[in-house]
Amino acid sequence: MAPMLDLDDIQGDVPVGLQKDFEGFIFFKILDRGAFKLALRCDVIGRITSARRARARELEILRRKRLGHAGRDPMPGLNLGFTKDGLTQLLGPQRPTLDPAFERGADDPKTTATLHDPDRSDWLKEFLGDRIDGVFLVTAHDRPLLTFHRNQLVGFLGSGISLIYSEIGNRRPGRERRNEHFGFRDGISQPGIRGVTPPLRPGVAPDEGLPGQDLLWPGEFVLGYAGQHSTDPHKPGPEPQMMAPWMRNGSFMVFRRLEQKVPEFRAFVRQQAARLGMDPELLMARMVGRWKSGAPLERAPLRDDPALGGDDRRNNDFGFGDDELQRRCPYAAHIRKVYPRDDLDEAEAQRHRIIRAGIPFGPEVAAGETVTRHSRGLMFVCYQTSIERQFEYIQRHANDPSFVGGKRRPDGGTVTPGHDPIIGQAPGNGARSMDEPYPNYPAGNRRTTLEIPSQFVVLTAAGYFFMPSITALRTVLT
Ligand code: HEM
Numbered sequence: 001m002a003p004m005l006d007l008d009d010i011q012g013d014v015p016v017g018l019q020k021d022f023e024g025f026i027f028f029k030i031l032d033r034g035a036f037k038l039a040l041r042c043d044v045i046g047r048i049t050s051a052r053r054a055r056a057r058e059l060e061i062l063r064r065k066r067l068g069h070a071g072r073d074p075m076p077g078l079n080l081g082f083t084k085d086g087l088t089q090l091l092g093p094q095r096p097t098l099d100p101a102f103e104r105g106a107d108d109p110k111t112t113a114t115l116h117d118p119d120r121s122d123w124l125k126e127f128l129g130d131r132i133d134g135v136f137l138v139t140a141h142d143r144p145l146l147t148f149h150r151n152q153l154v155g156f157l158g159s160g161i162s163l164i165y166s167e168i169g170n171r172r173p174g175r176e177r178r179n180e181h182f183g184f185r186d187g188i189s190q191p192g193i194r195g196v197t198p199p200l201r202p203g204v205a206p207d208e209g210l211p212g213q214d215l216l217w218p219g220e221f222v223l224g225y226a227g228q229h230s231t232d233p234h235k236p237g238p239e240p241q242m243m244a245p246w247m248r249n250g251s252f253m254v255f256r257r258l259e260q261k262v263p264e265f266r267a268f269v270r271q272q273a274a275r276l277g278m279d280p281e282l283l284m285a286r287m288v289g290r291w292k293s294g295a296p297l298e299r300a301p302l303r304d305d306p307a308l309g310g311d312d313r314r315n316n317d318f319g320f321g322d323d324e325l326q327r328r329c330p331y332a333a334h335i336r337k338v339y340p341r342d343d344l345d346e347a348e349a350q351r352h353r354i355i356r357a358g359i360p361f362g363p364e365v366a367a368g369e370t371v372t373r374h375s376r377g378l379m380f381v382c383y384q385t386s387i388e389r390q391f392e393y394i395q396r397h398a399n400d401p402s403f404v405g406g407k408r409r410p411d412g413g414t415v416t417p418g419h420d421p422i423i424g425q426a427p428g429n430g431a432r433s434m435d436e437p438y439p440n441y442p443a444g445n446r447r448t449t450l451e452i453p454s455q456f457v458v459l460t461a462a463g464y465f466f467m468p469s470i471t472a473l474r475t476v477l478t
Pocket residue numbers: 180181182184185186187188189190256258259260288290334335338339354356377378380391394395422423457
């Protein structure tokens with residue numbers, strides 16, 4: 001039986017995703033608790049976009065696409081999260097403690113040390129000074145509508161808050177619309193959620209949404225429901241334990257502002273591809289695990305296959321288990337590090353999943369921009385119910401050169417896969433390396449290593465937030 005989720009009570013960005021061509025991130029501090037709560041109750045909570053609404057909009061977009069309608073409907077969205085300090089402002093110092101990582105915070109020295117994050121002194125200065133209590137996510141199909149809603153919201157909140165930092169993410173223009181700044185199609189592989197994601201072939205594959213998309217128990221992403229079982233990937237785990245009943249229908253959000261050094265990345269790839277004697281596009285694909293079109297290396301190991309990349313019924317339907325010698329896809333490729341699929345035990349692999357809901361930010365690379373002059377990258381956002389077991393686990397393993405362990409060379413020797421070349425971070429911003437950038441496909445045993453002296457993805461700000469249910473916003477929090 002699929003679990004019933006209370007979609008009217010869950011914020012829309014968590015299990016479905018707000019419709020976003022533009023997304024404003026408004027980080028604020030509560031100045032006047034009474035005024036803030038009153039404004040939330042009177043003017044803001046009624047405007048929060050629920051998961052039900054977000055899903056209805058998603059279906060409407062699909063319907064219009066099928067009918068061949070061009071253009072986009074204005075579908076403004078609003079969601080809201082609080083940091084640990086924000087919850088203390090609203091509930092007082094005696095409030096229950098929630099997730100351990102959330103209580104630590106993204107800027108805590110223990111967190112930055114565990115994740116090998118750059119020193120906080122290198123973050124945006126706005127994230128260093130004043131306390132951040134929360135973030136509003138405001139979304140729209142164009143910039144004027146976004147600005148209108150953002151200004152209206154700030155007007156409602158008046159002197160109840162001060163703005164700490166505000167930035168707008170935007171999808172890239174034209175043919176790059178679905179791509180992140182390095183040029184790869186993003187947003188392909190997401191875990192499915194039982195009770196939210198419909199199985200495409202319920203009779204044949206009831207535990208799958210689209211082919212290759214495992215359906216997980218909702219408690220992995222929304223609090224108050226059973227999550228995954230620790231040993232059986234299809235069974236629900238035990239009834240959830242929550243520190244407070246009002247956490248139900250809430251979720252934890254990780255925010256990371258990741259700057260991408262695009263010209264430097266391109267130059268590095270060109271140089272290294274020439275050294276290795278391979279096509280730069282293939283080298284990039286081996287760093288990511290997919291081609292720019294989204295086609296997975298597991299299914300297209302030597303050349304891009306845009307038809308495969310664009311086909312949602314095929315582009316995520318693969319495993320790594322039968323690619324024991326990394327002939328098709330390197331062990332260290334981004335998608336293999338962050339979701340090793342059947343490289344791990346099936347139940348274990350599904351205990352470290354996240355729902356990604358980020359958006360690019362910043363301008364396109366300008367003509368003649370050979371060294372990054374404009375800040376651009378990814379406003380990375382993900383949702384989960386345990387920041388330690390989900391996001392932090394993924395980032396730590398992307399940083400760990402020996403993950404996935406136990407792999408062999410064709411001659412039986414052991415392999416150290418290396419760092420995730422996209423998001424892996426070495427301690428003290430040190431150099432990284434990745435095994436086997438040059439493919440030994442279909443056979444061969446040429447040993448190559450990619451030495452990566454600097455980061456092309458640089459963390460410039462981060463935060464851990466709790467996204468409460470709409471009921472919690474209406475009751476205990478205001
Ligand atoms: C600027 C930074 C990043 C870039 C350029 C990037 C790029 C990509 C691309 C191109 C894909 C493949 C498309 C897809 O399946 O949607 C992908 C997938 C993914 N990324 Fe990232 N990513 C970045 C940051 C992160 C971070 C910080 C995490 C988590 C710590 C992460 C976790 C994932 C996951 C879980 C997947 C899906 C893997 C799968 O299910 O096969 N990414 N990313």
